[in-house]
Amino acid sequence: MTTNIQVQPKLEFIPPNFNPLVFQVCEFVLPLWLRSRTTIAEIKAENLDILIDLYQKFQSNKIRFLMAFRHPSVDDPYSLMYLLTKLLPKAAKQQGVSLKKPTIAHFIYDRGIPLWAGSSVGWLYSQLGGTPIHRGKLDRAGLRSIRQLFVDGQFPMMASPEGATNGHNEIVSPIEPGIAQMGFWCVEDLLAAKRLEEVFLVPIGIQYYYIDPPWASLEKLLTQLEIDSGLSQSSTLEIATPDGMKFTSEKEAILYKRLYRLGFHILKLMEDFYTKFYHKTPPEISPDSVSNPSELLFLRLEALLDTALKVAEESFNIPTKGNVIDRCRKLEQTGWDWIYREDIKNLEALSPLEKGLADRIAEEASLRMWHMRLVESFVAVTGKYVYEKPSVERFAETTLLLWDMLTRIKGGNPFKRPKLGKQRVEMAIENPLSVSSRWDTYKASRRKAVNDLTQDLQTALEKLIIKNP
Template structure:
């Protein structure tokens, strides 16, 4: 659950020294973590010289990658190692509340917290100050959250351009030079046969659902059929849990109806009214903010934590269901990585964690630097910085997706 109810938000600053990040790089600790925890065995950095040139020029630098796996912030350590620098990164507050070791490790690698459910001025000021000083490059994920759809770019949030422009304005006043944004395309590629892996993982999911698992991998068509059956079963279970009954029909409209029902159930409890222009992510953010604010504003004797957790779960599930795109398993476009990602999303839903057991490599492609102007775009017009970032990222993600093995 992304909403933290154990304690009120408290900003977690980044570790400013170089001792720990240098030790982490020298002892190859990120390599060990990626290999043992994420099954990412190697990384290939492309166009790293673009990043190196911005460093040499003394720019304030934002690295803006697509966000498809939890490993994304860690694999950027390989890029940092190649150009001989350390990084700072903005990370959601809930990541600092798993255990003390992870909080310790995140800070030592340069992460600091952002409270996504509210107006976190301290986090924004920290990000802007990092760029103004040019102390280290800053990693910001413009999609906001991860969803295991490596081949599809989600809508970008405008927080990246706000931070970049605010820093550019301050640097201009201090005559420190430019702020630039480097789009970074990340693509994970299978190093093993995904067909056999998928058969084993689907058999485990089928047993969990009390089904008789298939005893042989079968054709890719049969594999897709099994994958869709498991997806339908998971959706039906959630429909029963939150609405009382399973519906019928195609997956996509059923998913969309459940998302709407989940959002309305939570919004009604907090007297929230969704605007016609608000998308699911914005409605989820408002629900999370209301859950957190109401919970800590209620007297201990009068609040039921289970009720608030249930509302937060509704928001999380709505956003999670949104991560199953309609076109991901379209015939003629099905790759090994798409099958792996879809199975891992279902594993996260049912087991709480994906089985990171298929060896992968990651391609890290650095885009051209986007200079950030000081002035704001005219009111009502699209932000040209965000448009350039979206265009570059979309082009890179689309191109990199072609490197996966086509199965059907």
Template sequence: MPRLTLQGAGPSLAFVPPAYTPWLRRAISLLIPLLLRRRGVQQVRPEGVEDLARLYAAQQQGRIRLLVAFRHPSTRDPLLMAWLLWHALPRAARRIGLELRRPVHCQFLYDRGIPLWAGALVGWVLSHLGGIAIQRGKLDRQALRAARDLAVHGPFPLAIAPEGATNDHGELISPLEPGLAQMAFWACEDLEAEGREERVMVVPLGLRYGLRRPDWTRIDRFLALLEGRLGLEAKPAAASDGSEARYGRFLAVAEGLLIALEGFYGRAHGLVLEPTGTFQDRLTSLRHRVLEMAERPFGLRSQGSLQDRCRRIEQAAWERMYRADLDALSPVDRSLADWTAAEAALALGHMRLVEPFAAISGTYVAAKPSPDRYAELLQILWRAVVWIEGRPEDPPPDLGPLQARIRLGTPIDVTARRGDYRRDRRRAVEDLTTAVGRGLEEAIADPA
């Protein structure tokens, strides 16, 4: 969960164009195995990479234009994608006798906010790896034009995460945004306008992480640590089989945090929250009321999905925090601009606090009380706790090394849907987005 520190209003957010730099890719390629290990990923299991190599070969031969729709559960995903493309894919191609032209790479969209909270160096690296920075809360025409051009004329496939942001759930996909589907149909239009015969293909790519050696003892210690942070009575460790006692402790921790937030927003902000009902009803009420509070200073309407509302709040805050008119302001107005920026940052902080709970449901762990699902939700709760405490950089307790799985879904021929797009553009985009979602579900599902 990023935390943005702002001293005052800053200059407006300029478009960051892609500036692919081959030597940087080569240098980082050498570091990828080490960087993955530092992020806890000890083993990677790729599945279906030979089919992805065939698709890459088809693009290099001028037969298709390829868009990669990848799952985005974690901030580790860029490292995993880099390992796949720069290490695993060339090896897979050699195994099946394919000669892929080097470098094997992709260009990609990334959130314009990443350099703001991760630092200018990270932004520079993303740009010089060919990334296209996009502001998610508005119609970013410059970024869309750049991505559309690369989808048809770029030297590499284009990778997009249709979920738009991480949700920290290995087995739960967030609602997909329609941007990838629209980009694919634009590519069809542009190829047709140029008289080119390449077909546009979208390939879903499932990324999923899990504990390599699940350890219930570590999970119980994690629970005990959160119980202490929330002032709850420490409970004895559960049996090693994921028992009802452990689930009861987990629910107590989740409800303890919910009660703390309900009390804070009721006392400090006068929010009227759902006093009774299920945990999920109360969590939904809290999210809605806090987002309403964050929307109010910006004059935003409370409509659309939770993700849409968060994007609009973020964009409205940025417009007050990063301004093009600072040089023209008087000293007093410049100081007031700093005040405005600080108030916008505070509203953005409230949105950031409830945003991680977007995908939390009352059934995710109950339906499958696995160590992986416990680990995912406990880490979400941990990030909320350290965010409140003002220490967002504090890492969660170590639950052991991770293994990552990369699996290719069934490729989707978008050109074959071109007639549907001509007849009804909105419906065609919705149908393609649904098909991509099914492909991602297939790619992250447990083996039969």
């Protein structure tokens, strides 16, 4: 894979600048966008009365709150905008509650999104009241903006505590403590201003279900992945169907075997790749030491992801420290530091030699970050996901993650995923978690208060997952 990455000036902060006209245009085109650019055909929400009450109190200056939403899909922003601009006002009207328009939120987004989605997206997010944050470093400008909006913004806040999409309907990635810390900062700033508003975090669940099970599309995609990975139909690798697994048809059982066979095949190719070219030999895991193929797949995948991160960390001279998500964020920020150079005040003043060296470093950084991007795509993969419940949604999510990986390796755009079929979106609002009531605990031990609130938020988001049979 080739790259034409060149050195860039430092990433500037994109200040939020809500524009009512831009919002009205987006609100108008949202239904058309959903129909034409996504697979979403229907959006429903439960417990809207909780959100109605919160917005009513917010607009009466009684509370401040942040909506912490699950992030399984890149389509989540459209689903959430539909929730706030369509479903919420409609439900409020039915209850005889008058809410001031617009019922939207200031949202926190990753500063990296405009880098791959285009600078126009950064402009649009700013006009819609969004504020960016660098995920891998102390972003003082971003944190100042978040704190100011949480305390004084004209709308509530919204953010994903998972930090990024994880591609899974029924798995919540380990959430980051930043959301809890933001809540306590808001309490602190309100007390300093002698204001009496109470602060809440509001868990919101989002799940996607196929209206018609797209088994035919899945089979076609799986066949293409087998071809792209060089897996022949005559492969001798056999996957036994575990005892107790329930399939609705023999065809599903065959697809299960093909999916796992493909997974093991890609794993072997990637293990050989890192062994041969990066001198990283994965640990030997005997099939006899595990109870089923899914456990073996998980252990080997976990070792492969660790290997890929170590390759990138060694090339950047970064110590291996923290969990997988922490390591990904650190690698991402280091790569950005090599591309978007804060130490170069004026790129135009560089000599041709200096510019050439800076371009070389930027190019190398992009290539080294490629290993991290592979890991990022699979950070929530357990290997047991389909084994535990062979639903069409779990089949599709796992197959699409494999498509992401192969697409990245081939040098394609992983954000242009195949559309397997129309989906309905089910959202649910959980009872809010009071941050203000934990203030005394925070004063006694900040770390304990943040950790406890983070764990309670994790539990609440997991509780919102609908375990459809």
